[in-house]
Amino acid sequence: MEFSVVVPVVAALSFFFAGLALGRRSMRIQMKKSQDTTLNIELEKMVAERTAQLKQAMEDQEAFAYSISHDLRSPLRHIDGFLRLLINKMDTRDEVVKGYFEKIYMASNRMSAMIDDLLLFSRLGRKELDVKPVNLNVLVHELIEQFKIIHQYREIEWKVNLLPTIPCDANLIKTVFENLIANAIKYTSKKPIAVIEIGARDLPDNLAEVFIKDNGVGFNSLYANRLFRVFQRLHAGEDFSGTGIGLANVKQIITRHNGKVRAEGTINKGAAFYLTLHK
Amino acid sequence: MTKIPRILYAEDSLNDVELTLAAFSECNLANEIDVVHDGEEVLDYLFFRGRFADREKSAPAFLLLDIKMPKLDGVEVLKIIRESGEYKSLPVVMLTASKMESDILKSYSLGVNGFVIKPIDFTDFVKAIKSIGFFWAIVNTSPMSL
Known part of the structure; x- marks a missing residue:
């Protein structure tokens, strides 16, 4: 089916x-x-x-x-x-x-x-989009504080740079960052110290690129596009839990905002996710 | 001594019937449960028609009504019941698999007394059925007994 x-x-x-x-x-x-x-x-x-x-x-x-x-x-x-x-x-x-x-x-x-x-x-x-200017700094820092409480026994080094303000649906974009940060935490769980970096840069045509990088198990870049399909996973369920819907949700939300999402990975070195959004 | 009223349960899926009756059996209810399998049978039962023409002349304590059923669905049945003279106050509880908002709103506007979505987890399902049985057969006073 x-x-x-x-x-x-x-x-x-x-x-x-x-x-x-x-x-x-x-x-x-x-x-x-x-x-x-x-x-x-x-x-x-x-x-x-x-x-x-x-x-x-x-x-x-x-x-x-x-x-x-x-x-x-x-x-x-x-x-x-x-x-x-x-x-x-x-x-x-x-x-x-x-x-x-x-x-x-x-x-x-x-x-x-x-x-x-x-x-x-x-x-x-x-869901109808409710587009308003959203300060991603505030949104991401709030999320990180929540994740810190849940994962208080994990050693995670957070490197968060200045993020832009973007016109978007705050709840949906929150779901995007929730998924990406949760993934970064999940797939670094086998590293003694997890390093998660979140940052942004300006692109031409009034676009902004926001990235989330981790030093986790990563993946073979050959399969990068498969990550965003419904119930597609690159890791066995026994190693990392989850059904494989998270990144499909991310892609759907970003696409509905006329944005783009792509992933890069290296096995055992880490993964990086890039969002391109209109400012 | 007054007779203990029966419970009428309408459900087309035999698996659901079996599971619901298993859950009810944990309530130790004194009430007997009559099961019918589509909307038409509910009306036959209530209005003493068809195979229920010779049924004992009594009203059930309450009706547990599935929505998705062959012939007439639960919401259509509820509408007919509420428009009838003798059953306009019969306690009716919807028991359904899907959380369709339109079904919930329509049922309440037609005067349903409760709306329960069948939980997937069997332990939760048993809890839901037990609380329905406990409340509507024991705690609640039905106008049908007056």
């Missing part, structure tokens, strides 16, 4: 709107030259039709993901329920039998977590 349908649609839609703006400009020039308004009207009509089609396709995909998420819950509830009833009836002193029960139980829990993640992913794609 193909679940990663929402991101391509969202990406396609933003690409489409960008093209629409360019198309309008070139049409105006054409109009002055030839006064040919018939073509213009035809084009506008086509654009309106395509926009409606895309919007409908997007709504269908959302409804699909939502319905799948809900309909998958019932059989899962039944597995969990009958498993518990079975355990009550059985002699579970046998360690092998106990191990099997444990595995079924863990698998059903994992699927439950994935369904919840899928629902969240689908909701993120639908």
Whole structure:
């Protein structure tokens, strides 16, 4: 089953709107030259039709993901329920039998977590953006303070440079940084001292690039693009927990802000994530 | 001695019926539970029609109603019940798998008495069913007994 349908649609839609703006400009020039308004009207009509089609396709995909998420819950509830009833009836002193029960139980829990993640992913794609200027310094420092409390027994060296103020949806961008920082903490857990660096630089065309680097297990850059797909993971679940939705959420949110995200990694040296956003 | 009223439970999934009855059995309720499997059967039961034509003339203590059912769904059933004379005050609790906001709002505007989303974790599911049974069959006084 193909679940990663929402991101391509969202990406396609933003690409489409960008093209629409360019198309309008070139049409105006054409109009002055030839006064040919018939073509213009035809084009506008086509654009309106395509926009409606895309919007409908997007709504269908959302409804699909939502319905799948809900309909998958019932059989899962039944597995969990009958498993518990079975355990009550059985002699579970046998360690092998106990191990099997444990595995079924863990698998059903994992699927439950994935369904919840899928629902969240689908909701993120639908949520209206509430764009306001957001000071990333404040946002990131607040997050780090929260993470410090959760991971008080870890040795983490934080290097946070000055970050820009960006027009964006504060809650969604918070989700982005939450995911990226949580990943940096998770994938440095096997290092005696974790070093996490967050910074930014200006790019031409009024863009800003924000990065998060760590010295964790890293990954092979060959697979960098796979990281952002739904439920795609580059590490075994036994080594690092998680379903593999976090970076898909990051990509979806950044794409909805007309931004870009990319990843670089070196095995056992660390990973770096770069966000390009409009200032 | 007054007769202990029965509980009417509408659910199309046999797995759900079995799990819910297993959970109810932990409540040690004195009430018997009658199970029906679609919206039409709920109405047949309540209005003594079809295979329930000869049913004993009594009203259930409460109706536990699934939403997604064949023929008539739970919300449609609730609407008919509320528009009827004899069951407009029957306590009805929705028990459903999905957290559809529109279902919650519609049910409450039609005068549902409770709306419970089936938890995935069986321990939580048993807790939810037990509290429904305990409250609506024991703690609560039903207008149907008057």
